[in-house]
Amino acid sequence: MKLRIYLFNAFLITSLSVFAQTKNPIIDQIVKEEKENSQLKMLAHELTDFIGPRLVGSPQMKQANDWAVKKYTDWGINAKNEKWGEWRGWQRGITHIDMVSPRVKSLEGTQLAWNPSTSSKGVTAEVIILPDLADSTAFSNWLPNVKGKLVMVSMLQPTGRPDDNWETFGTKESIEKMKTERAEMTKAWANRIRKTGFTSRTLPLALENAGAAGVVTSYWSAGFGVNKIFSAYTKKIPSVDISLEDYGMLYRLAESGNTPKLKIVAESKEMGKVPVFNTIAEIKGSEKPDEYVILSAHFDSWDGASGATDNGTGTITMMEAMRILKKVYPNPKRTILVGHWGSEEQGLNGSRAFVEDHPEIVKNIQAVFNQDNGTGRVVDLSGQGFLNAYDYLGRWLYPVPTEIKNQIKTNFPGTPGGGGSDYASFVAAGAPAFSLSSTSWAYGNYTWHTNRDTYDKIVFDDVQSNAILTAILAYMASEDPEKTSNVKSILPMDNRTGKPSAWPVQRSPTRLGGMD
Template identity: 30%
Template sequence: MISSRCLLACLTALSLGAQTAPEPLLQTSQRLRAEAARTNGAYEDLAWLCDRIGHRLSGSPQLDRAIDWAQARLKAAGLVNVHAEPVMVPHWVRGHESADLLLPTPHHVHILGLGGSVGTPEGGLTADVVVVGSFDELDKLGTAVKGKIVLFDVPYAGYGRTVAYRHDGASRAAKYGAVAALVRSVGPISLDTPHTGAMDYDPAYPKIPTACVTIEASTQMRRMQQRGERIQLRLEMGAKLLPDVPSANVVAEIRGTEKPEEVVLISGHLDSWDVGQGAQDDGAGSVITMEAARLIQGLGLKPRRTIRVVLWTNEENGLRGGQAYRDAHRAEFKQIIAAVESDSGSEKVQSFELDLPKASAEAKTAALTALKSTAAPLMEPFGVALKLGHSGADVSPMVREGVTGIGMNHAGTHYFDVHHTEADTFDKVSKEDFAHNAAALATFAYALAQSDVRFQ
């Protein structure tokens, strides 16, 4: 059954929407949109972040510089309570890495070690390659892969389905005695540019080195095996995991005028992988979050509730930022109206998705009705849908404990083409789309801050 609290929230939102949504907030939204297009502040900030700081792996000096830079930009925009909240994060170092096919046709193979992987023995290792297309195929081979390198040549079938091979492949191969694991890049294309990402080890099995290869190399080795040819590869990886190091989440606020204790949280993650410039993942989400707050502050708008910016650390290889924030702020969970995250690139926003994993189906429907009554008229000019879905990795530790999550989801037409690669660079960002997204987030956050809506 639907709770009386949720019904009350829905009715409150419907009432508020009828009173305030059509004219004043629509006019405010138009002003935000015009200001975003006039200044292109988000575009310029992302260019600086990408060109002057670059990729920002957890534990790197580049991430430390980005944290300092973000605080300075938020202070310059006039936000208050700008500070860094300390977090201890993993410090994985890639080191030198290379791979060369020795048989049947010698040539260099492009690889990227997976985050968290161990390195090869000093001097590298040389072994035959066995290509499999699934975990089931590996299980059928069993100990036949002992002493060999297992290559998971698994076609991309959507990130959520295919990423398991990147995350779990090393331990699944080590279970049967493999000396290393390679994974076909998790994406629809690679243009001979491998995709990296996080992996994890099952403590029940030995830790073996693991890396991604390009789609081109993976499918070539598949064809070689189908022809009955012996595949031999030399792999060298200098990867190592060092002790944890200090980092921080960046936090800043526009304080609410009437209900400052109630918070609308907007966010993205500052860290990236150690390749490319981290433009799409997630420089884009971090910068439009900063810009949304700057637009609201710059126009002199006074939200009733507090709008809080959080720029997360260590999303890519640990999620320590989201976990630390959950632990430090648990006492105020009931006052966090929604935790919004943007972490799907820079293309035009398509939807804001309400995430209530602990709610009943009826409560979710009522909450979505409340969201639509509050924000749908404002989102219509942006072409943005409001629906149920997933929020984001960094807010997920809070969401699992009852905080309302909202995911800002972008078109993603080419997001996974460059995701976690050297090709994740600023040149692929559209200035018009970026201004559009910043204004949409500013409008959405301001609407929630002006309302009395509660989703659960």
């Protein structure tokens, strides 16, 4: 018996050794094409610098859809825009925010998305701070004071330095003091909002209804010069987000009685209800055309900057992988399809619509590879709760260049993602879908949904590795003689219920958005 085991192990080692020494010309060509003829910088420039941010319902989003179709067509790949819903059409214009008293200074800030336009003359008004009152009755009594005023509704940050800067240069005592002060201020401000009887979402509309001239916020992202930029809650008056540095100056001036006055010009254009699309491209399978390998990345972005790492880098990774595959592997066994999804930022709407509209594709998915969390090289791959994912993902990763593969930590079988990005739409439908999760590059603080998510933050060496990895995984999944198993593992116990955790439920998309 021991001899048999020994002989089997010897055979296995010999086989793997021979396999490892066998060159795969397609994989060699994938690596060579990307290293010698990469189109990533050109794609990134055209997408982020020329087209810019891709807010759902905006003309720039449709421009990006059409641009991608043309790129794929130029590469000889069939592509189309597939309508999945309708959204409130809105186009950002010029934002100027200037302090005109007690001195003149142009401020760093921007209008929030889907905010109505001011006139070209703008709004000029004094700034006041949301007061700390006893309760909602006291707030109701105070509310008439906002008439004709710009109301500051964000807390004053005690420091504009990120924590890592404090930890590099601060003393232990000063760091602890700062963190304690910040925690107390954060708690106190949350309590101040709570005592109004409103939430941070409903308060701006209450101020608008009371006659405020505008709402001023500062959503600091815990990094030098960086704020998160989302959507407005007001319907008629300007809502602007101002940098921590300028917001702090305004706050201190107002608090000291040196009442600042701002002029805000925030132009935008309402475009009514507009159609919204996913961009879909495919290289048709030659042997199993009704089985699918899907490359996945959301196309839309918030529009505080140009959406470079969320999710321009995921987008160009998938486009580049498709370009390479078309050139070096034009006749895949299975159909290789790429989906550039709309309105991921509002709830995975584009991918959920695709899953709902194409059950014939979803039931025949070999694998989905999604990339969405920044510019970094892929370092994590989870089996998403599929029991046998270790088997086929292991086979597909095997021929990936060592310098790429060795960076990746795998987790099998893992647990299914319930949200976060578009792979979750497929996982919920029982299709083997995987997130190509990347290293941080301070993504959460500096580029995720911020005013600093720009071309210069792209780390092209890492994105190039991701394009090679994606192309190889797609090739291996297409070539695999076996259909992947989508058997689900038994999930861990939910500590809240004392029962096994439930598999995510497939959800319908919002197909008419932003109109309320």
